[in-house]
Structures are given as C-alpha cells and as structure tokens.
Amino acid sequence: xxxxxxxxxxxxxxxxxxxxxxxxxxxxxxxxxxxxxxxxxxxxxxxxxxxxxxxxxxxxxxxxxxxxxxxxxxxxxxxxxxxxxxxxxxxxxxxxxxxxxxxxxxxxxxxxxxxxxxxxxxxxxxxxxxxxxxxxxxxxxxxxxxxxxxxxxxxxxxxxxxxxxxxxxxxxxxxxxxxxxxxxxxxxxxxxxxxxxxxxxxxxxxxxxxxxxxxxxxxxxxxxxxxxxxxxxxxxxxxxxxxxxxxxxxxxxxxxxxxxxxxxxxxxxxxxxxxxxxxxxxxxxxxxxxxxxxxxxxxxxxxxxxxxxxxxxxxxxxxxxxxxxxxxxxxxxxxxxxxxxxxxxxxxxxxxxxxxxxxxxxx
Amino acid sequence: xxxxxxxxxxxxxxxxxxxxxxxxxxxxxxxxxxxxxxxxxxxxxxxxxxxxxxxxxxxxxxxxxxxxxxxxxxxxxxxxxxxxxxxxxxxxxxxxxxxxxxxxxxxxxxxxxxxxxxxxxxxxxxxxxxxxxxxxxxxxxxxxxxxxxxxxxxxxxxxxxxxxxxxxxxxxxxxxxxxxxxxxxxxxxxxxxxxxxxxxxxxxxxxxxxxxxxxxxxxxxxxxxxxxxxxxxxxxxxxxxxxxxxxxxxxxxxxxxxxxxxxxxxxxxxxxxxxxxxxxxxxxxxxxxxxxxxxxxxxxxxxxxxxxxxxxxxxxxxxxxxxxxxxxxxxxxxxxxxxxxxxxxxxxxxxxxxxxxxxxxxx
DNA sequence: CGAGCTTGAGAAAACGTCTTCTTCCAGAGG
DNA sequence: CCTCTGGAAGAAGACGTTTTCTCAAGCTCG
Numbered sequence: 001x002x003x004x005x006x007x008x009x010x011x012x013x014x015x016x017x018x019x020x021x022x023x024x025x026x027x028x029x030x031x032x033x034x035x036x037x038x039x040x041x042x043x044x045x046x047x048x049x050x051x052x053x054x055x056x057x058x059x060x061x062x063x064x065x066x067x068x069x070x071x072x073x074x075x076x077x078x079x080x081x082x083x084x085x086x087x088x089x090x091x092x093x094x095x096x097x098x099x100x101x102x103x104x105x106x107x108x109x110x111x112x113x114x115x116x117x118x119x120x121x122x123x124x125x126x127x128x129x130x131x132x133x134x135x136x137x138x139x140x141x142x143x144x145x146x147x148x149x150x151x152x153x154x155x156x157x158x159x160x161x162x163x164x165x166x167x168x169x170x171x172x173x174x175x176x177x178x179x180x181x182x183x184x185x186x187x188x189x190x191x192x193x194x195x196x197x198x199x200x201x202x203x204x205x206x207x208x209x210x211x212x213x214x215x216x217x218x219x220x221x222x223x224x225x226x227x228x229x230x231x232x233x234x235x236x237x238x239x240x241x242x243x244x245x246x247x248x249x250x251x252x253x254x255x256x257x258x259x260x261x262x263x264x265x266x267x268x269x270x271x272x273x274x275x276x277x278x279x280x281x282x283x284x285x286x287x288x289x290x291x292x293x294x295x296x297x298x299x300x301x302x303x304x305x306x307x308x309x310x311x312x313x314x315x316x317x318x319x320x321x322x323x324x325x326x327x328x329x330x331x332x333x334x335x336x337x338x339x340x341x342x343x344x345x346x347x348x349x350x351x352x353x354x355x356x357x358x359x360x361x362x363x
Numbered sequence: 364x365x366x367x368x369x370x371x372x373x374x375x376x377x378x379x380x381x382x383x384x385x386x387x388x389x390x391x392x393x394x395x396x397x398x399x400x401x402x403x404x405x406x407x408x409x410x411x412x413x414x415x416x417x418x419x420x421x422x423x424x425x426x427x428x429x430x431x432x433x434x435x436x437x438x439x440x441x442x443x444x445x446x447x448x449x450x451x452x453x454x455x456x457x458x459x460x461x462x463x464x465x466x467x468x469x470x471x472x473x474x475x476x477x478x479x480x481x482x483x484x485x486x487x488x489x490x491x492x493x494x495x496x497x498x499x500x501x502x503x504x505x506x507x508x509x510x511x512x513x514x515x516x517x518x519x520x521x522x523x524x525x526x527x528x529x530x531x532x533x534x535x536x537x538x539x540x541x542x543x544x545x546x547x548x549x550x551x552x553x554x555x556x557x558x559x560x561x562x563x564x565x566x567x568x569x570x571x572x573x574x575x576x577x578x579x580x581x582x583x584x585x586x587x588x589x590x591x592x593x594x595x596x597x598x599x600x601x602x603x604x605x606x607x608x609x610x611x612x613x614x615x616x617x618x619x620x621x622x623x624x625x626x627x628x629x630x631x632x633x634x635x636x637x638x639x640x641x642x643x644x645x646x647x648x649x650x651x652x653x654x655x656x657x658x659x660x661x662x663x664x665x666x667x668x669x670x671x672x673x674x675x676x677x678x679x680x681x682x683x684x685x686x687x688x689x690x691x692x693x694x695x696x697x698x699x700x701x702x703x704x705x706x707x708x709x710x711x712x713x714x715x716x717x718x719x720x721x722x723x724x725x726x
Numbered sequence: 727c728g729a730g731c732t733t734g735a736g737a738a739a740a741c742g743t744c745t746t747c748t749t750c751c752a753g754a755g756g
Numbered sequence: 757c758c759t760c761t762g763g764a765a766g767a768a769g770a771c772g773t774t775t776t777c778t779c780a781a782g783c784t785c786g
Contacts, residue, residue: 010742021766026744034764051506056483057429058742061420062771076449077646082439089439089466098480101464103452117461120419143414228650257650264652283440287591287620289627289652373772384736389774397734421772425741732783739776749766756759 009050018046029054060122069310070118070126072102072111072133078227078254079282084129087303095312097124104130111137119144125310129302131226132195149309151302152196161309163302163329165197167204170295170331171249174277175208177293177333178247183275183342187220187245189234189255198226201251201279220245224255231258239266246274246342253278253285253294260288260338271340281334290337297331305329372413381409392417423485432673433481433489435465435474435496441590441617442645447492450666458675460487467493474500482507488673492665494589495558512672514665515559524672526665526692528560530567533658533694534612537640538571540656540696541610546638546705550583550608552597552618561589564614564642583608587618594621602629609637609705616641616648616657623651623701634703644697653700660694668692 011029015022020043027035028043046052060066071088073081085101092099100123102114111130115137118126126141128150138160141148148160178186188205191198202221209216222238224230231250235258238245250256256278263270270276270290278285281296305327374392378385383406390398391406409415423429434451436444448464455462463486465477474493478500481489489504491513501523504511511523541549551568554561565584572579582604587593594613598621601608613619619641626633633639633653641648644659668690 011744012742022743023745023767024765027765030744036764039765051503053479053482053507055424055485055742057420057423057485058771059744060771061418061424061742061773062744064771066420076445076452079442079445079647082442082445086439086466093476099464101462103449113456116416119416122418122420140414144416228647232650257647260652261650261654284442284591284620284647287595287624289623291624374774375772385773386737386775387735390735393774399734402734418772421741422774423741424743424772425774427741727786729786730784732781734781735779737776737778740774742771744770746769747767750764752761752763754759754761756757 009052010055011052014043014047014050014052017050018043064122065313066122066124067097068100068121068123069097069307069312070100070102070114070121070123072104072114072118072126072128072130074103074130074132075105076101076103079284080252080254080280081129083282084299084303087299088127088307091300091303091307095307097312104133106132108134115140118146124312125149125307127303127306127310129306131191131197147310149306151306152200163305163309164327165200165297165302165329166331167200168207170297170333171201171204171279172208172211173333174249174293174295175205175212177335178249178275178277178339179212179214181275181339181341183247184214185220185243185245185342186214186216186247186249187222187238188216189222189224189231189238189248189250189259191224191226191251191255193223195226198251205249217243219243224251224258226252226254228254228258228261231255232262233258235259235262239263239268244274247277247339248274249277249279251279253280253282253292256292256294256338257284257288260292264289270338273343275339275342277339285334286336288338293336293339294334295331296334298329301329372415373418374415377406377410377413377415380413381406427485428676429485429487430460431463431484431486432460432670432675433463433465433477433484433486435467435477435481435489435491435493437466437493437495438468439464439466442647443615443617443643444492446645447662447666450662451490451669454663454666454670458670460675467496469495471497478503482509487675488512488670490666490669490673492669494554494560510673512669514669515563526668526672527690528563528660528665528692529694530563531570533660533696534564534567534642535571535574536696537612537656537658538568538575540698541612541638541640541702542575542577544638544702544704546610547577548583548606548608548705549577549579549610549612550585550601551579552585552587552594552601552611552613552622554587554589554614554618556586558589561614568612580606582606587614587621589615589617591617591621591624594618595625596621598622598625602626602631607637610640610702611637612640612642614642616643616645616655619655619657619701620647620651623655627652633701636706638702638705640702648697649699651701656699656702657697658694659697661692665692 011022011025015025020039025043028040069092089099100121102117104111104114111134123146125147128148138148142159149163151163153162188202190202193199219241222234224234231254248259250259256276259276263274268274278292278294281294285292285294374385374388378388383402388406391403432455452462463484465480467474467477474497486509488510491511501511505522512526514526516525551565553565556562585597585601587597594617611622613622619639622639626637631637641655641657644657648655648657
C-alpha cells in the first residue's frame with residue numbers, strides 16, 4: 001500500500017506460507033479450540049517469520065467489537081487525572097481492552113468532539129470521569145447503544161450507570177481530626193458548584209460540621225475551581241477576611257497546593273498558624289512543603305468499579321477478572337504534616353509536639 | 364449489531380433516505396468537490412436526521428489510513444508527561460489526526476506491548492517521547508513502515524527522525540544566573556544516566572561550569588531518577604556530605620520538588636541556605652513553596668516539531684498547519700524564588716533583598 | 727446539428743478479517 | 757461392508773467504506 005515497505009503481510013500470506021486456508025489461520029490466531037496443535041504450531045511459526053500482526057480495524061469491522069473503551073476526563077494537566085488514567089489503563093488492559101482518552105478542557109465544543117470521536121471509533125463503553133458533563137451528550141452516547149458510566153449521577157437511563165464515592169466518611173474523618181485538636185473555625189474551599197462532585201464534597205463538609213455541632217459562618221465557605229490558581233485566589237480572599245479560620249479543608253489537593261502557595265507568600269506557617277487538608281491524595285501530596293494531610297480516594301477501586309459497570313464482555317485471551325465492584329468507593333484520611341494544633345489551643349499545656357496523632361493512618 | 368439499539372445506520376441507509384447512491388453519500392461526507400450542492404444538502408440533511416456517523420474502522424480499512432498517531436511516554440503519573448500529552452493532543456487534532464497513547468512505565472514488557480498496539484492499530488507515525496527506549500523496538504516499527512520520531516537520537520535510519528532540544532543554552536543561563544550571585548559550589552542532580560536526555564542535561568551543566576571556570580568536585584554530581592523520590596534521596600545524600608553546596612541544579616522539576624521536600628524536612632531555608640533550580644517548567648513549578656526557578660522547555664514546540672517530522676499527510680478537512688519545525692527546541696531560564704544570594708555572600712553589603720534580579724524573565 | 731468535452735452520479739470491486747456453512751475424512755456401530 | 761457421527765479444515769459471504777470505472781446527460785464549438 002504505502003510507498004515504503006510491504007506492509008501487505010496479511011492473513012492470506014500467512015495461510016499460503018503455512019499451507020493452510022485463511023480460516024485456519026484466523027482460528028489459530030483467536031485460540032479456537034478445534035484446531036490440530038501440529039497445524040497450529042506450523043501457522044504460528046509462519047506468522048512469526050512473516051512478522052504478521054492482525055489488522056485491528058478489519059477485525060473490529062467484521063466482529064463489530066472494537067475492543068476499545070473510552071475515558072473522558074476534564075483535563076490532563078491536573079495531576080489527579082493522570083493517576084486516574086493510569087489506573088484505568090491498567091484495568092482495561094487486564095480486561096483485554098484498550099483505552100481511548102479524551103479531555104474536555106471544560107469546553108463544550110471539545111466535549112461534543114470527544115463524544116463524536118468515541119462514537120466514530122465504536123467504543124464499547126465510555127467512562128465519564130469529568131466533573132460536570134452535558135447531559136445531552138451522554139444521551140447521545142446512549143442512543144448509539146454505547147454503555148456509559150459516570151460518577152455521582154445515580155438514577156439514569158438503562159444503558160448508563162453510575163458509581164458513587166463515599167465522600168462523607170473521609171471528609172468527616174478530616175473534620176473530626178481537626179476538631180479533636182481544638183479547631184473550631186474550619187473553612188472550606190469548594191470546587192465549581194455547578195459540578196456535581198464539588199457539591200457533594202461541600203455537602204459532606206457541611207454535614208460533618210453540623211454533626212459535631214459547629215455552625216459555619218457563610219464567609220467560611222468559598223468557591224474555588226479545583227485548580228491551583230483557584231485555590232490560591234480563594235485563600236487570598238479567605239485570609240484577608242476579618243475573622244481568620246484556623247483550618248481550611250479543600251475540595252481537592254490542587255486547591256490545597258494553591259492555598260499552601262498563598263500561606264507561604266503571606267508568611268503564614270503551616271500548620272502552626274493554619275492547618276490545611278486536601279482531598280484525593282495525589283502522588284504529589286507527599287511532596288508538598290510541608291507534606292499534605294489529605295483524604296485519599298482509591299482510584300484503582302474507582303476504575304475497577306467503572307469498568308465493571310460497563311459490563312464489557314471479556315476477551316478470549318484475557319483471564320476473567322474478579323469483579324470487585326463495590327457500590328461505593330471508599331475514602332479515608334491520611335494524616336501528614338499540614339495539620340496541627342490551632343494557634344491559641346485551649347487544650348494541652350505541653351506544646352512540645354505540634355502534630356498530634358489522632359485518627360492517624362500513616363502511609 | 365449489538366443486542367441493544369439499531370446502530371446499523373450505515374451509508375446505505377443514508378443513501379436510500381436521500382435517494383442517491385452510496386458513492387454520492389461518501390463523496391459528500393468527504394467534501395468531494397464534484398457534487399451538486401443541492402444534492403449535497405439533501406444528503407447532509409438525511410445524515411443528520413439519521414444521526415449518521417461514518418464508521419472509522421471501515422474507512423481506515425479501505426483507505427489504509429488510520430488517522431492515528433502514536434505517542435509513547437515513560438509514565439503518565441509524572442506531571443511533565445501530561446503537559447506534553449496535552450500539547451501533542453492539540454497538535455494532532457489540528458492536523459486532523461487522533462492520538463493513541465502508550466506508557467511504558469519503564470518496563471520492557473510494556474514497551475513491546477506498546478509497540479505492538481501501535482502496529483496493530485496501524486498508526487501512521489509514532490513519537491517516542493520516553494526517556495530511554497529499546498532500539499530494537501524502534502527498528503521493528505520502522506520495519507512495519509511506520510515513521511518514528513524520537514528526541515535526542517540523531518543519525519537514525521531513513522524512516523525515523525529525531526528532534527533535538529537545546530539543553531545547553533537554558534542550563535547555561537541557570538549556571539550563570541547562580542554564578543552572578545556569587546555561587547561557586549553548584550551541585551547537579553541528574554536523571555538515570557543510561558537515559559540519553561539525562562546525559563545530555565548533565566553534559567550541558569558540566570560544559571557551562573567549565574565555561575565559567577569552576578571545577579566541579581565529583582561528589583557534587585549525584586544520580587537521581589527524575590522522580591520526586593529520587594530527588595529526595597539524592598538531596599539527602601548531598602546534604603549529608605562534608606561540604607555542602609550553596610546551590611543545586613536538578614535535571615527536572617520533579618527532582619527539584621523532591622529536593623525541596625528534603626530541605627524542608629531538614630530545616631534548610633530556600634533560597635537563604637540553598638538555591639534550587641529545576642528543569643522543564645511544569646505547571647506545578649509556579650506553585651511549589653517557594654515557587655521554583657527553572658528552565659523552561661516549550662512543549663508545544665516539541666510537539667509541533669515531532670509531528671512535522673512524521674510528515675503526516677494532511678487530512679481533507681484539516682487546514683494546512685504552518686510548519687513551525689524548528690530543528691532545535693529552545694529552552695530558557697525562568698527566575699522565581701528558589702534562587703538567591705548564597706549564605707556567605709562576598710559581594711554586596713546591603714542584604715535587604717534576598718532575590719537578585721539577574722537574567723530575569725518573569726512570567 | 728453533431729462530435730467531443732465536462733460534469734455528476736451509479737455500480738462494483740477492493741480492504742483484511744471473522745464466521746457460517748460445507749465438505750471431507752476417519753472411526754465406530756450396526 | 758455400509759452408514760452414521762463427529763471433528764477438522766476449506767470456501768465463501770458478510771462488515772461499512774472508499775474509489776475506480778462506467779455511463780448518461782448537458783455543454784460548447786465547429
């Protein structure tokens with residue numbers, strides 16, 4: 001075909017070389033059980049000698065199965081998503097599939113472009129891990145017969161399912177961890193509130209505060225956007241308000257990093273002057289200065305649950321994967337060094353240690 | 364095909380509905396010039412009504428063009444790569460292509476798996492942006508007639524080309540920036556030395572040091588591995604040596620973040636006690652504490668250069684992209700706040716400012 | 727007014743694989 | 757010995773496009 005090289009080593013060539021029919025070669029390549037092992041090894045030898053690789057496109061065309069699953073994320077730059085992608089990739093490969101990644105960059109145009117790509121490539125399922133997605137587009141996918149799984153959007157039509165994350169327990173742990181040390185002025189920086197996940201996290205924070213009987217003043221809840229820039233801006237606003245909080249819980253780790261940037265610029269010491277808690281436990285969280293206390297969400301669980309929800313038919317070669325589909329992805333607090341006693345602690349006399357081990361679970 | 368939904372809206376259906384032949388529909392979809400506009404609009408209308416989307420697989424099968432380019436990276440977790448991926452994605456979309464991403468995770472097994480995937484999916488070109496790759500695998504790609512482009516590996520067979528990065532000027536800027544402030548004990552933490560890019564960066568550092576007439580003691584060059592963990596470990600070794608450097612240049616930003624983690628743990632103040640310089644200028648660099656002085660490499664240039672080197676034929680719809688292929692991807696120093704006067708500065712009396720603006724180029 | 731063009735549109739042959747349907751052969755049971 | 761059964765391998769028909777022919781008009785120009 002091409003001007004260079006004879007890429008024309010197709011199934012027929014192999015068949016001729018092995019002295020069998022194309023059908024037999026096909027059967028051998030697909031590990032069909034009804035083929036004489038002697039013949040099979042001859043075919044395999046021929047295939048290897050010719051550097052034969054089956055043409056995925058043709059295979060997909062006839063079988064109607066692309067062996068592709070789509071993953072749509074918000075942006076690739078945000079370190080949370082690469083970790084998610086990595087987990088998805090591992091999980092899909094185990095199941096004998098491949099991953100087609102699309103990033104929306106929060107632009108509606110790119111969103112619909114992503115969806116179109118998925119449809120054109122005939123993916124067998126799409127995981128929508130973006131925070132906030134146009135419902136119509138999901139409808140469109142469903143109309144094309146493509147199963148869709150998303151997060152925190154329960155109660156959806158038949159072809160689409162939803163994974164839920166147990167934000168409440170992790171965030172409750174964080175709130176209690178701070179409260180035990182004597183914090184009462186605990187602020188919260190959310191993500192964009194028209195995003196479902198952001199709303200759920202904020203609700204979890206509010207519920208936890210109510211539970212321990214602390215009333216949250218309105219100006220202690222600030223809307224960010226899940227980016228470092230947004231976290232920085234939110235922190236700047238928060239820290240210039242008349243009544244400073246002694247602790248801040250952030251809707252994700254990137255926001256927390258932005259907050260840390262702000263404290264550093266203002267000469268506030270963490271955790272002495274202010275405690276900071278993140279959410280996600282991205283890899284980077286271990287390496288912020290100081291290392292970030294955060295709530296961990298298990299991406300691998302999330303990926304596994306999503307893929308299970310898609311109900312992909314296992315490939316011939318792939319070993320059946322244990323369906324670990326927990327209905328609720330768990331979260332838990334990881335205590336590092338951005339949380340400590342509040343400035344004017346009323347509790348202990350001894351202040352030798354700045355960090356108190358509370359519901360600790362070191363890593 | 365599937366048990367759900369009639370995804371069988373193919374070109375024939377559209378043709379029937381519009382009252383034309385399949386060929387005409389095909390021509391309309393591909394913007395062939397020789398079709399009556401009146402007919403075209405009728406076809407377009409029918410296609411829209413039926414939610415017709417052309418089947419990429421069939422299209423690729425017959426045309427022999429997958430409209431896919433492969434990108435192989437080392438790992439997705441390392442923040443440098445997502446930024447690279449983003450730039451590649453943008454650049455490929457502009458050219459009317461799509462991106463197939465593979466990550467090697469430094470595992471030979473995954474490397475060959477990546478290559479096989481690329482071959483099977485019949486990508487029209489592969490950009491190998493991993494630091495260190497098995498030459499045999501690249502050979503294999505070339506044998507299949509797939510153009511390959513990699514970085515810093517000039518002098519390769521005909522189907523593969525190579526992009527070069529101008530490490531020297533950026534790193535020289537960094538060294539001079541430090542020297543001007545009075546630093547003489549400037550250490551270097553490299554990446555894995557069996558990786559080409561890592562060696563080149565180290566060579567650039569050494570050349571720059573020679574140029575300004577400073578002899579580097581052997582224990583001032585430490586091998587890291589381009590990860591935060593590696594940077595941390597290297598810094599720990601470096602800081603426990605008898606003669607502390609006053610500045611450290613790191614082979615990439617992740618290493619520098621690891622170093623910052625170490626300084627923070629040891630109570631060393633940056634830049635007062637020690638200056639730190641990174642390389643790459645990942646997005647995160649702006650938000651470390653304190654913000655990281657680093658050498659920026661323009662990922663977008665790199666992506667554009669790589670794609671140009673692949674010589675992809677422009678798609679019908681895509682507008683011809685200006686070939687910005689500069690032979691050498693430039694780098695330059697971005698001064699932020701991790702660099703300043705050395706502790707026992709011999710130069711100025713006034714120590715009001717800790718950071719001196721030298722070859723500054725703020726962002 | 728007819729011959730030679732140009733233009734627009736249909737018919738059919740690829741593209742590389744899977745899969746159903748056949749065919750063939752050998753062994754077993756009658 | 758003949759037929760029946762079952763397994764193994766071949767032939768051919770999809771799969772949904774693109775694309776090259778082929779053909780019929782509609783023009784222009786002599």
